[in-house]
Amino acid sequence: MDLTEKYTIKDLFDKVEDKTISELEGKELTFGGYTKNNRFSGTIGFLNINDGSCFLPLQIVYGPSDEACKAAKLGATVEVKGTLHVTPEAKQPFELHATSSTLVGDVDETYPLQKKKTSYEYLRSIPQWRMKTNTFNAVFRVRSTLAYYIHEYFHKKGFLWIHTPILTSNDCEGEGQTFDVYADVKKPTEFFNKENVHLTVSGQLHVEPFALTYGKVYTFGPTFRAEKSNTTRHAAEFWMVEPEFAWAHLSDLCDLEEDFLKYVVKKTREDCKQDMDFFAKWIDKDLPSRLDEFVEKPFKRVKYEEAIQILQDAVKNGHKFEVSDIKFGLDLGSEHERYLTEQVFKGPIFLTDYPKDIKAFYMKQNDDGRTVGAVDLLVPEIGELCGGSEREADYNKLLTRMQELKMNIPAYQWYLDLRKNGSIPHSGFGLGFERLVMLVTGMDNIRDTLPYPRCYKDMEF
Amino acid sequence: MDLTEKYTIKDLFDKVEDKTISELEGKELTFGGYTKNNRFSGTIGFLNINDGSCFLPLQIVYGPSDEACKAAKLGATVEVKGTLHVTPEAKQPFELHATSSTLVGDVDETYPLQKKKTSYEYLRSIPQWRMKTNTFNAVFRVRSTLAYYIHEYFHKKGFLWIHTPILTSNDCEGEGQTFDVYADVKKPTEFFNKENVHLTVSGQLHVEPFALTYGKVYTFGPTFRAEKSNTTRHAAEFWMVEPEFAWAHLSDLCDLEEDFLKYVVKKTREDCKQDMDFFAKWIDKDLPSRLDEFVEKPFKRVKYEEAIQILQDAVKNGHKFEVSDIKFGLDLGSEHERYLTEQVFKGPIFLTDYPKDIKAFYMKQNDDGRTVGAVDLLVPEIGELCGGSEREADYNKLLTRMQELKMNIPAYQWYLDLRKNGSIPHSGFGLGFERLVMLVTGMDNIRDTLPYPRCYKDMEF
Numbered sequence: 061m062d063l064t065e066k067y068t069i070k071d072l073f074d075k076v077e078d079k080t081i082s083e084l085e086g087k088e089l090t091f092g093g094y095t096k097n098n099r100f101s102g103t104i105g106f107l108n109i110n111d112g113s114c115f116l117p118l119q120i121v122y123g124p125s126d127e128a129c130k131a132a133k134l135g136a137t138v139e140v141k142g143t144l145h146v147t148p149e150a151k152q153p154f155e156l157h158a159t160s161s162t163l164v165g166d167v168d169e170t171y172p173l174q175k176k177k178t179s180y181e182y183l184r185s186i187p188q189w190r191m192k193t194n195t196f197n198a199v200f201r202v203r204s205t206l207a208y209y210i211h212e213y214f215h216k217k218g219f220l221w222i223h224t225p226i227l228t229s230n231d232c233e234g235e236g237q238t239f240d241v242y243a244d245v246k247k248p249t250e251f252f253n254k255e256n257v258h259l260t261v262s263g264q265l266h267v268e269p270f271a272l273t274y275g276k277v278y279t280f281g282p283t284f285r286a287e288k289s290n291t292t293r294h295a296a297e298f299w300m301v302e303p304e305f306a307w308a309h310l311s312d313l314c315d316l317e318e319d320f321l322k323y324v325v326k327k328t329r330e331d332c333k334q335d336m337d338f339f340a341k342w343i344d345k346d347l348p349s350r351l352d353e354f355v356e357k358p359f360k361r362v363k364y365e366e367a368i369q370i371l372q373d374a375v376k377n378g379h380k381f382e383v384s385d386i387k388f389g390l391d392l393g394s395e396h397e398r399y400l401t402e403q404v405f406k407g408p409i410f411l412t413d414y415p416k417d418i419k420a421f422y423m424k425q426n427d428d429g430r431t432v433g434a435v436d437l438l439v440p441e442i443g444e445l446c447g448g449s450e451r452e453a454d455y456n457k458l459l460t461r462m463q464e465l466k467m468n469i470p471a472y473q474w475y476l477d478l479r480k481n482g483s484i485p486h487s488g489f490g491l492g493f494e495r496l497v498m499l500v501t502g503m504d505n506i507r508d509t510l511p512y513p514r515c516y517k518d519m520e521f
Numbered sequence: 522m523d524l525t526e527k528y529t530i531k532d533l534f535d536k537v538e539d540k541t542i543s544e545l546e547g548k549e550l551t552f553g554g555y556t557k558n559n560r561f562s563g564t565i566g567f568l569n570i571n572d573g574s575c576f577l578p579l580q581i582v583y584g585p586s587d588e589a590c591k592a593a594k595l596g597a598t599v600e601v602k603g604t605l606h607v608t609p610e611a612k613q614p615f616e617l618h619a620t621s622s623t624l625v626g627d628v629d630e631t632y633p634l635q636k637k638k639t640s641y642e643y644l645r646s647i648p649q650w651r652m653k654t655n656t657f658n659a660v661f662r663v664r665s666t667l668a669y670y671i672h673e674y675f676h677k678k679g680f681l682w683i684h685t686p687i688l689t690s691n692d693c694e695g696e697g698q699t700f701d702v703y704a705d706v707k708k709p710t711e712f713f714n715k716e717n718v719h720l721t722v723s724g725q726l727h728v729e730p731f732a733l734t735y736g737k738v739y740t741f742g743p744t745f746r747a748e749k750s751n752t753t754r755h756a757a758e759f760w761m762v763e764p765e766f767a768w769a770h771l772s773d774l775c776d777l778e779e780d781f782l783k784y785v786v787k788k789t790r791e792d793c794k795q796d797m798d799f800f801a802k803w804i805d806k807d808l809p810s811r812l813d814e815f816v817e818k819p820f821k822r823v824k825y826e827e828a829i830q831i832l833q834d835a836v837k838n839g840h841k842f843e844v845s846d847i848k849f850g851l852d853l854g855s856e857h858e859r860y861l862t863e864q865v866f867k868g869p870i871f872l873t874d875y876p877k878d879i880k881a882f883y884m885k886q887n888d889d890g891r892t893v894g895a896v897d898l899l900v901p902e903i904g905e906l907c908g909g910s911e912r913e914a915d916y917n918k919l920l921t922r923m924q925e926l927k928m929n930i931p932a933y934q935w936y937l938d939l940r941k942n943g944s945i946p947h948s949g950f951g952l953g954f955e956r957l958v959m960l961v962t963g964m965d966n967i968r969d970t971l972p973y974p975r976c977y978k979d980m981e982f
Contacts, residue, residue: 068679068736092768094734094943112735112767113679137733137943139768165914165944188730188935189942197734204681211672218529218574220665225973226687226720226743227700227758230982239688239702241720243747251747251757252980259687259702266973266982269649272598273555273658274573275529282687282742286704286712296704296712297688306573307553307600453626474649474982481650482555482598483626512686512727519713521691521727521935 066090068113072144073334076153084144084154091118091156092139092164094192095132105129107158109138115198115334119155128161135173135192137165180508187512187520195343198335199509203497205331209324210280210301210493219276219303224263226282229254230471237286239296259284263302264488265422265475268451271304271486272478278303280493288516292505293443295494297514304488310424310433310450313487314361314410317437317446321491322355325500329355344502350440351500353407361410362400364431370404371396388430391418394443401440408439421461424450435489442499448489455479527551529574533605534795537614545605545615552579552617553600553625555653556593566590568619570599576659576795580616589622596634596653598626641969648973648981656804659796660970664958666792670785671741671762671954680737680764685724687743690715691932698747700757720745724763725949726883726936729912732765732947733939739764741954749977753966754904756955758975765949771885771894771911774948775822775871778898778907782952783816786961790816805963811901812961814868822871823861825892831865832857849891852879855904862901869900882922884910896950903960909950916940 067089075081093109096117100106107129108117120140122129132138142156172186173193183190190196211221227241229252238258243251251257260266263279270277279302287294303316329336329351340348371386381395390396392411401409413426414434423432433450452458458479462469469476497509507513512520528550536542554570557578561567568590569578581601583590593599603617633647634654644651651657672682688702690713699719704712712718721727724740731738740763748755764777790797790812801809832847842856851857853872862870874887875895884893894911913919919940923930930937958970968974973981 070679092945093736112737135943137945164946165942167942170938171942188939191731191734200683200731201681201735204683207682207684208672208676211669212676215669215673218531220662221668222661222665222972223668223743223760225758225971225975227745227975227980228973228982229980237704239704240706241700241702242706243698243700243749245701245703245706251749251977252975253978254980257980270652270661270972273652274662275554276573282684284688288704288712297686299684477631478649481626481628481632482596484553484598485625511683511731512689514686514688514713516712517714519688519690519715519718521689 069093069111069116069118070113072118072154073114073116081146081154085146087144088141088159089144089156090139090141091120092137093118094137094165095134098129098132098134100124100130107132107138107140109140110197115194115201115332115338116152119152120158121155122158122161126158126161128163129158131163131166133167133171135167135171136163138162139164180505184507184513184518185520191511194338195503196508198332198338199497199501199503200511202328202332202335202501203509203511205328206324206496206500207280207299207493209327210320212327213320213323214276214278214303217276219278219305220270220274222263222267222270222277222279223281224260224266224279226260226284227252227257228260228266229257230265239284239286261285262300262490264304264490267302267304267488268475268486269478271306271488272482272484275307276303276305290516292507293495295506295510295513295515298506298510299493301491301493302488304486306484306486308450308487309485310412310435310487311361313448313450313489314359314412314435317410317435317448317489318359321437321445321496324496325351326355328500339502347502354439354499357407359408359410359437360405361412362405363412364414367392367396367400367411370400374399374403389415389417397438397443398440401438406440408437408445411436411438416461419449421465421467422449422451422458424452425457425461433487437489439499442495445495445499446489446491448487450485450487453479453483453485455483530554530572530577530579531574533579533615534575534577542607542615546607548605549602549620550605550617551600551602552581553598554579555598555626556595559590559593559595561585561591568593568599568601570601571658576655576662576793576799577613580613581619582616583619583622587619587622589624590619592624592627594628594632596628596632597624599623600625641966645968645974645979646981652972655799656964657969659793659799660958660962660964661972663789663793663796663962664970664972666789667785667957667961668741668760668954670788671781673788674781674784675737675739675764678737680739680766681731681735683724683728683731683738683740684742685721685727685740687721687745688713688718689721689727690718691726700745700747722746723761723951725765725951728763728765728949729936729947730939732767732949733943733945736768737764737766751977753968754956756967756971756974756976759967759971760954762952762954763949765947767945767947769911769948770946771873771896771948774909774911774950775820775873775896778871778896778909778950779820782898782906782957785957786812787816789961800963808963815900815960818868820869820871820898821866822873823866824873825875828853828857828861828872831861835860835864850876850878858899858904859901862899867901869898869906872897872899877922880910882926882928883912883919885913886918886922894948898950900960903956906956906960907950907952909948911946911948914940914944914946916944 093111097108105122107120142158413431437446554572558569566583568581603619874892877893898907
């Protein structure tokens with residue numbers, strides 16, 4: 061039953077694409093996959109199977125004596141040998157005329173997927189099956205493809221992938237609640253000899269020394285927040301991409317961010333055409349045009365103070381926000397961000413130079429004394445896609461800020477010392493990977509972009 | 522200070538390699554990096570800086586009036602503009618004659634690296650600095666490169682990267698101790714509504730349903746073991762690669778494993794020549810020949826029972842093992858594995874078809890009733906590099922085995938049901954990524970292959 065080195069269904073569609081499919085006309089080929097659809101009229105049967113190599117199935121045509129094909133119920137796996145026929149006039153560009161078939165894996169009454177449309181909510185309770193539905197089959201293929209191109213992009217640009225730790229004893233001031241970790245909860249400090257071991261909320265602090273040595277680095281791994289939020293955008297476990305590079309200021313950071321995002325979205329759309337067609341048809345009709353704009357139009361760069369002015373003018377002109385007391389220092393809500401991206405700029409914007417009091421301690425202090433070199437990338441429908449900044453590279457400025465914020469300085473001395481010894485200007489951003497998956501697929505719940513979502517009150521297996 | 526779009530030191534070495542470096546003769550170029558070495562004679566100075574793009578530094582030649590270069594102490598960062606001169610007769614193939622220099626980041630007395638050789642043990646206590654030493658600079662570049670080619674290999678072969686969860690409530694029978702996770706230790710079940718949430722020890726069970734849908738998938742992410750072992754080969758947090766593919770039997774698995782490992786080792790050696798030269802010179806003189814054999818010679822395939830016979834014969838012929846009562850059922854120790862790989866087969870071997878009682882419940886039961894379709898890849902010096910198996914695809918056989926082992930069946934019902942609905946033969950293996958880094962670099966302590974090692978009694982930041 062060795063199917064390696066044989067054609068996949070994707071290979072056939074690729075050969076349609078590059079117009080070489082006719083080479084396979086009449087060839088005897090073997091495919092294995094699970095049943096998507098099966099109709100038998102009494103004289104002829106049509107069995108659609110998916111081998112996982114691409115979104116679209118292969119149509120198998122079989123005769124009345126083919127017991128294996130006849131028996132293939134939804135979800136059952138079959139292996140079918142047959143003759144390939146190119147059918148340029150038909151709905152599907154080729155079909156396999158079965159000559160010999162085996163029912164490899166039958167299904168029984170415990171198989172939970174039916175032809176009828178099933179709710180996403182129910183499907184979340186069966187993460188071991190939902191990737192066999194059209195929607196999730198496409199989502200996880202796109203997720204994997206995006207993830208691959210993230211690595212490809214950075215590799216081509218000379219960035220090293222650094223595996224920052226998941227377990228950390230470092231404080232993560234201002235990043236929300238963390239999960240605690242114990243080898244033995246009765247002897248909490250015994251295993252690591254540390255008071256406080258938790259799951260990382262960001263690899264940034266740990267990756268900065270690597271950026272100061274290798275110049276260009278990034279992390280791509282799981283991060284954790286123990287927030288009791290039950291929104292469609294928050295998960296307790298999610299993946300983050302955090303590039304960090306030296307000799308880079310805020311505008312370099314924006315350049316990288318834009319180039320990077322456009323690259324991975326473009327490459328993924330090219331690779332996952334069938335999946336993207338499905339999303340456009342069934343999930344979000346506006347997706348293709350939104351993504352066209354995303355990859356084609358330059359992202360605008362807007363200063364926070366400019367944005368405040370625009371929002372104040374909107375209020376003056378009668379626009380209603382829930383929070384309408386708009387002034388310098390306001391931490392913009394999603395209603396404000398959406399107004400800016402959807403109503404005013406009609407596309408993604410880099411919002412830069414935020415008030416220092418609403419941003420993290422490590423961000424570069426601007427000369428005005430009240431803003432920092434921070435940048436959030438805001439995207440229509442999605443909201444904040446990335447957050448980043450130039451980092452404060454000056455030891456004394458950073459120390460003073462940490463003292464103002466009453467941080468535990470000794471715990472951060474290792475990080476501070478990076479500014480004492482060979483300090484270089486450097487910048488970085490964090491991308492919540494699932495937000496990118498949502499952007500590209502049009503799915504609007506983070507739970508539907510994660511293979512096994514871990515959210516507040518929500519964990520299977 | 523924008524150095525993007527400019528030449529890196531790696532670019533220069535690449536141009537030496539492809540013999541186009543002379544194009545840059547006399548060109549004015551700018552480089553930024555940290556100081557590796559600086560000698561000033563009174564009339565002329567030689568400053569070596571590393572920009573992180575490759576292992577080898579750039580030699581800068583400067584005059585007595587260049588205060589910035591003169592002041593550059595070990596670890597200090599400088600930015601230097603100068604004229605490039607190709608020096609085919611000299612030790613280094615080019616040098617930069619400085620025309621204008623800036624000391625960007627000075628060092629002070631807290632900088633912990635000195636010219637003299639420092640112990641690995643001490644360097645483990647300063648993970649934020651040790652990547653600036655030659656050894657660790659090379660190790661982490663090689664680590665990143667290996668990691669990239671793992672993704673490239675699987676992407677090219679049509680495998681999807683699946684992000685299996687870190688947090689899991691699933692039992693992981695027989696995989697050793699786990700770390701428990703709490704949002705609030707006083708209300709242990711509150712956050713996830715689960716009795717028992719811990720850090721994953723393997724993504725295999727979670728990735729299998731994806732293999733049964735997509736055909737070819739893999740995981741690559743952190744895994745955890747709360748074992749109180751203080752060896753040079755165990756870490757509490759380490760990265761695992763776990764490919765899983767359908768329609769595959771044990772021999773297909775061995776084929777994939779061998780092809781995969783040879784590919785990533787070969788590509789990494791090509792990309793990291795300077796680093797590999799360093800390891801061969803300073804870490805392990807036998808490394809190049811060992812790796813040559815690794816990528817060139819086919820791995821032998823040996824059945825467990827054959828290996829037992831060989832070991833029994835060795836004992837008869839006077840060879841001394843610490844455990845010399847060798848018979849079917851013995852869980853081979855590293856002395857036995859080393860004897861087989863280093864003395865008998867003189868290279869990596871696939872050891873297959875182990876007794877079922879020393880292997881995991883999910884492995885395919887062979888017809889003999891006493892062995893399973895398991896395979897360990899054993900490598901000289903390293904020991905076990907990968908462990909894998911064909912999985913039991915038959916519902917009743919798997920259930921019976923789980924009952925024999927008195928496992929908690931309801932907790933695994935979701936996994937069992939995969940065998941009821943569209944079951945397909947499938948196989949997979951797990952590679953401890955750090956073991957691969959050790960194999961390729963010649964480093965012999967796992968702590969020296971992890972950016973921030975987390976081991977028993979051992980965690981910085």
